[in-house]
Amino acid sequence: MAKPPLPKQLQQRLVRTYAKIDNTHYQRPRRLAFYRHIAITSIILIALGLFLRFHLIEAAEDLFESKIKQQLDSQSAALKFWLKTETNLATRIASRHRVLKLLQQIESASVTKKAELQKSLSEIVDQELSFSDSAGFLIINKDGYVVASTNRGHINQQLPRASVRLIEVVSESTFRLSEVMHSDDFLPDQNLPPILLIATRIEQMENRGYYYLVELLDASIEFNAITSLYRSDEQIEMYYFNSDGLMISESPLLAEIKQRGLLLNDQINSTILNVKLVDPVSKSQLPIFPVQHALSIGNATKFEHYRSYRDEDVLGVWIWVDELNIGLVVEVNKEEMLQLLSPLLFTELMMFALLTLSAIAMVIYQMRLRRLDDQVNAFEKLGQYKLEKKIGEGGIGSVYLAQHALLRRPTALKVLKRSLLSEEVIDRFELEVQQTALLGHPNTIQVYDYGLSPDGTFYYAMEYVRGFTLADYISEFGAMPQERVIAILLQVCGSLAEAHSRGLIHRDIKPPNIMLSEQGGIFDHVKVLDFGLVKDISDPEATQLTQTQSIAGTPSYIAPERLQDPKICDPRTDIYALGAVAYNMLSGKDLFTGTNALQIALAALKEKPVPITEVVPSPIEAKLAALVMQCVSREPAQRPRDIFEIIEILEPLQRIHPWSQQHAKNWWQKYSSPLLSKQETSKEPISEALNSL
Incomplete structure (x- = not known):
């Protein structure tokens, strides 16, 4: 018997029920898969977070260790360079013919004549030291009597025997440098800061005896100058110490040190010879670990952990220079270093928070990170600097107007051309930066x-x-009036005088590398540019770097002897170029002309330049004309012996033919706009300029 069919309404209800069961059957695995995906992702993120936390902390410590070791190496190099510069200066003064001749005359002069000669000798040495940070000098004879001095009151006084003996010992040492000392230990009753001595023995002609040149250096100024070459991060502290465990450099933490009562004499606002580097944990007042280790064993080979003299938990490295009896410590506060890692801990919490988000949210987050990473990579193409436009072209690179991303300061950015990339060019580019950074002259x-x-x-x-x-x-505009030429030449001479005093030769003095500007309301302020061909004639390694068989420089301004032998380089090659620049300014014409560089070079070797008086549009001072022609003499020996001789000729001419600030201001207000507008207009779109590198 057949079963009766189910009512239609009941059939529809059963269909809906089975459909709901079937949908639940398929939805449950999907939910489980989703939860499983979230769980797996969470485990991965937790593991990744722990892995990153461990390795990022380790990497941060390695980074600080690398930074500190870099600071240590940089300071060591700066110390050696400073010492070499100072000893070279003292040796040069001690061997000057004028100095030796005056000392010889003083020995046999009458009392009246002797005083006059001693004054002249003192003025000569003062002038030689004017471009250094020297605190003064003494020249004494073998009996300890002062023959010449920055302080004229010291002349003819006899130094204490202990001071004379100290000078003898220092002059016979390897580097002729004394330890840092209180000035009263050398010159009693003198109100001077702590000093160092550089003592050089002056051998008289014809075995008539000997003298000592003693240069007094302000320890605070000298060590500040050394540390300023390579400025450290705020978290990193750097200080020098002597064999007695005393700090011999000025600390930027003076206020904190004074507040902690660490100054030996709190009436003196200085840390030099005024802070004992004592281990705060030691009851017997032992030196801190770096001082103990440096004096007994030597340099640190790795990052060491210890308590600092300020009773802080620090990590640091150090070196000890036996020949100078000077040590250097570079350290970082461990707590401050760990505080820099706090963003990592925050990131870790954020990663745990991501566990509650869906896979789609994580994909979006990763996409945003990827876009942010792309932006960071694009931003870092040239470090912290955003290029705006190309403003010039140099011998080994292009110059761009740029802006620092944080400081918003307009900056000129020089970029090495990729087409010229080679090991030699890179080394030369680095040398340009390092050598130029040593120079501080305002011009x-x-x-x-x-x-x-x-x-x-x-x-x-x-x-x-x-x-x-x-x-x-x-x-x-063509030729320039002689009054303005004299004013500009004196400023260029000031820049070159500092460079030459440090043993650096520019090698590319020419009109495109001398800029006129208005700075701080001063018009016609000169800036000497592009030390890209600079040569350090006092450093054998730097000399090898810049010695090539090619001729570096611009043909119209290269001295003839360098055209014949590119290795020849001394201050007289810059003097020749300066004379060629003066010739160009006064006449509006080049010293030699030709259709190409070879013709110009041949003309410089074979022809004499047309006298400046025949090419200037208006008459000029005879002494100025003679100076220009003397500077461009084919024979180096016929040129001025150094920049100072040129300055001695130009300064009296400037008094006769002054170029006042009012003259300069009037000219700038009336004529400078067309020239300044050229600099404001980009020579090339920045996208094309970057592609051309």
């Missing part, structure tokens, strides 16, 4: 920063000068 371009982009592009940042070059001026 020399200042360097701020240096770096290497991720794609291997070298660059350095220097001050941006709004102005125009002499080449731009001569191209627009």
